[in-house]
Amino acid sequence: MARFQHGREEREECVYDLCGAVLHYGRAGFGHYVALARNWESSGRVGPQGKMTGNFFHYDDGNVQEVKDMAQVVSEHAYCLFYRRRVFFE
Numbered sequence: 001m002a003r004f005q006h007g008r009e010e011r012e013e014c015v016y017d018l019c020g021a022v023l024h025y026g027r028a029g030f031g032h033y034v035a036l037a038r039n040w041e042s043s044g045r046v047g048p049q050g051k052m053t054g055n056f057f058h059y060d061d062g063n064v065q066e067v068k069d070m071a072q073v074v075s076e077h078a079y080c081l082f083y084r085r086r087v088f089f090e
Contacts, residue, residue: 020082021073035059036073 020037039055056067067073 015086016083017086018073018081019084021078022080023075023077024079025077033079036067 018038019040020035023034023036025032025034036056036058039057056070056073058065058067058072
């Protein structure tokens with residue numbers, strides 16, 4: 001990955017958190033997509049990126065539900081995953 005990092009003088013360890021996913025149900029050519037996304041707090045002193053809470057939400061057309069079982073997120077239906085790099089403050 002180093003060749004894709006631009007302008008980093010020092011090598012630092014990066015930590016990424018899963019913040020969203022697109023799931024596909026069906027077969028190639030047809031099916032149904034749903035989105036899962038994590039909740040973010042942007043209030044208080046948590047830095048410019050905000051603070052991620054542990055709650056995922058399941059978005060399916062007009063329905064939104066809190067995810068109670070992480071097996072919905074960690075699934076063979078995962079099509080695209082979204083990660084966000086943590087920023088640590090000293």
